Amino acid sequence: xxxxxxxxxxxxxxxxxxxxxxxxxxxxxxxxxxxxxxxxxxxxxxxxxxxxxxxxxxxxxxxxxxxxxxxxxxxxxxxxxxxxxxxxxxxxxxxxxxxxxxxxxxxxxxxxxxxxxxxxxxxxxxxxxxxxxxxxxxxxxxxxxxxxxxxxxxxxxxxxxxxxxxxxxxxxxxxxxxxxxxxxxxxxxxxxxxxxxxxxxxxxxxxxxxxxxxxxxxx
Ligand code: E4P
Numbered sequence: 001x002x003x004x005x006x007x008x009x010x011x012x013x014x015x016x017x018x019x020x021x022x023x024x025x026x027x028x029x030x031x032x033x034x035x036x037x038x039x040x041x042x043x044x045x046x047x048x049x050x051x052x053x054x055x056x057x058x059x060x061x062x063x064x065x066x067x068x069x070x071x072x073x074x075x076x077x078x079x080x081x082x083x084x085x086x087x088x089x090x091x092x093x094x095x096x097x098x099x100x101x102x103x104x105x106x107x108x109x110x111x112x113x114x115x116x117x118x119x120x121x122x123x124x125x126x127x128x129x130x131x132x133x134x135x136x137x138x139x140x141x142x143x144x145x146x147x148x149x150x151x152x153x154x155x156x157x158x159x160x161x162x163x164x165x166x167x168x169x170x171x172x173x174x175x176x177x178x179x180x181x182x183x184x185x186x187x188x189x190x191x192x193x194x195x196x197x198x199x200x201x202x203x204x205x206x207x208x209x210x211x212x213x214x215x216x217x218x219x
Contacts, residue, residue, distance in 0.1 A: 001175070002052070002182035005190060006164070008035040008042055010049070012187040017049045024052030026105070026127075026164065026184040028083070029059060040076065047077035053124070055105045057083035058093070066093040074102050081105050081124060086114045091121040098122030105162065112146040119150075119157040125182065129165035130175070140165070144178040152179075169193055 002023040005016050008031040016022045025046050035042050043056045054077070058069040066089060070082045074097075081103035084090035094104045098121065105125040106118040110133060118126040128147055130140030144163055151157050163175035163183040169192050175183045 004182060004184035006184040006186050008032045010045055013046055013049050025050055026055040028057050044076050047079055053081035053103055054079055055081045055083040063089040063092050070097055083107050091117055094121040094123050112150050115147040116150055119159040123159045125160050125162040127162045127164040130163055130171055131165035131167040141174040141178055144175055144180055148179040
């Protein structure tokens with residue numbers, strides 16, 4: 001499963017990119033607003049930090065404006081993935097951009113039917129919002145399973161399931177078990193994936209015993 005950082009925080013992205021653990025970055029207008037930097041320059045800087053797809057979202061609601069914005073975004077770098085809302089205009093723009101060999105991420109997906117349409121529109125990624133469904137008392141992981149099943153029923157679909165709106169490590173594990181192709185998560189969730197109390201306690205015990213030997217590995 002690919003792991004994407006869901007942030008526009010450049011420092012966090014640089015640190016994660018250096019770890020070799022992330023395969024791309026996703027942003028949305030809310031995340032960019034938090035960065036306090038101009039949108040196009042922050043996207044350009046992010047695109048330099050990672051080789052994989054960097055999702056940058058259009059803000060127009062109508063096809064013509066989406067396409068004009070997409071032109072600006074995709075000119076930033078070859079790894080820009082144009083993020084489009086799951087609307088009829090967004091899907092129309094998705095079809096056109098896919099036909100022009102531009103990567104696309106169709107966002108704000110809450111049903112398997114929406115995901116079906118995104119695949120028919122040739123989206124590179126579909127982003128089901130797991131956490132936001134949980135927030136209203138539904139089961140976001142069920143949606144991931146349903147989309148996986150629909151896509152597996154039709155092997156000609158090329159769209160990758162990108163689990164989004166993941167709030168914690170349990171969501172990440174559930175996304176992997178549900179067969180998501182990729183998952184995007186905040187940097188703190190990526191860092192927390194290494195955490196386990198027994199890992200910490202085990203390491204402390206090993207180091208204590210090692211110190212008692214008085215030995216060193218390095219000369
Ligand atoms: C990513 O593409 C989404 O925009 C993001 O995961 C949404 O997360 P949120 O529901 O926590 O805002």
